[in-house]
Amino acid sequence: MGAQVLTVIIDGLLLGLIYAGIGLGLSLILGVMGVVNVAHSAFIMLGSYFAYELFRRAGIDPIISAALALPVFFLLGSVVYRTLITRVEFTGPTQGLIAMFGLMVLIENLGVIVWTTDARALTTHYTNTSFAIGPAVVAWVKVLAGGLALALIGAAWVFLHYTLTGRAIRAIGQDRDAAAVLGINVHQLLTILFGLGIACAGVAGVLLGMIYPFSPGGQVFWLAWAFLVVVLGGLGSVANTLVAGLVVGIIQTFAGAFVPFEFVYLILYTLLAVILIVRREGLTSVARRSI
């Protein structure tokens, strides 16, 4: 029993780090820009296939792919911002939501055309290996993916809090006009922010692909997961997103270990509903859009 509990805790923390990675990009974009990026999970899916193709065609390890995904998806996000978001940013939330939904459907269907609806998996030499921590057994792939997710979250934190550009992005999230008056090119920095958000989605996709099978249609599941983390954590805080991811990871693994599988999602979404009713701002104590 003790070994199982320890395994569940470690598993939950590692998965939680990845879930935090899933929610991070969504949280940043929503927190600073107010754009509900429902296409977030489509980019997560693309991240999984990005690693899959690099592995299949060139034998590139997913760990390397995670690093490569950063600039590639950053560029992709920047292009999406410049070509799509700037057209809907000030047209009201409905148009923005519809545009992002359209983008999600487009990416998913392109995924079906290119990769079919069959599920794929990234199977490397360490996929099915594990090691022991005391009585607990831990999968190497989860340690690697969790570590990369932690590095991603840490890098985002450092960028947003310890660089002038990151602080300027946070300032835009708090008062866009006041930031512009200071000479800050808001569109330029929002291009960086959106690129960063999509880069987070792409890297998270690689990490998820290391652990779970993936298919174009399966991406919507991760959208719900990302929103779960964001709602739990409150909008736009890197630290709170991390905490929320860990909470979701722990609850999921505990529920998965000790109650029938069909109750796992019931428990998680009941928790979400309770938090929304009792504490609408999420786990944080302050309801506001800021990072």
Place this chain on the structure above:
Amino acid sequence: MTISAPQLQIKGAVAGYTPAQQILKGVDIAAAPGKITVVLGPNGTGKSTLLKLVAGFVKASEGDVLLNGKNLNALPVHERLGEGIGLLPQGRSAFPDLTVEENIELGGWSLRSDRKRLREAVEAMFVRYPHLEKLRDRRAGTLSGGQQRAVEIARMLVSNPSVLLIDEPSVGLSPIVATQVYKELVELRDEGRTILLVDQDVRAAIKISDYVYVLTSGKNDIQGDRTAFEGDLGSIVRGWLGV
């Protein structure tokens, strides 16, 4: 420190938030270098819109914004500081989740390529406003209204703008703090800066003004130097109220 300030002119400005609803209907304003030019008028007459026009948030459908004769109409908001135009917006505009130092540092965004110069400019603000020194690491959102206003003024001054657009500087402040803010505006004027001040506090604004414009329904009404207005405040305000 003496600033060589430019003249700011607004000529025949027609502007608003929608093409069908123009707030400014042909306004002419000239803000002289090194002077405080005050724009007064009843609510909804376009005073704040005038500052937003100069700051670049509102586009003129007719007329021009000129700085020493250079037309600024096509210049985006973030490039106007490069021309020396700083704005102190109405209400709270300090970034609440950033510290005082981070707020002030962002005021020097245009200096970011020269980190040493940026640091010096930030530290100069803590010398100028020593009471902010002990608040350096406090989040701006936790400060009092007066302290936040000081942060906003310091943030505006880091890049040393020569033209200051000041929108209702005393709103939400205690009378004592408001007096300090007006005193600071006089000091900024004495440094040679061009100041365009929009205010509801008629008495305080006229007291520090060099020249006064009164707008009514988005148009120029009356104008003159301070002495022309000082003795006749009551009739001005009664005129706005229509009594």
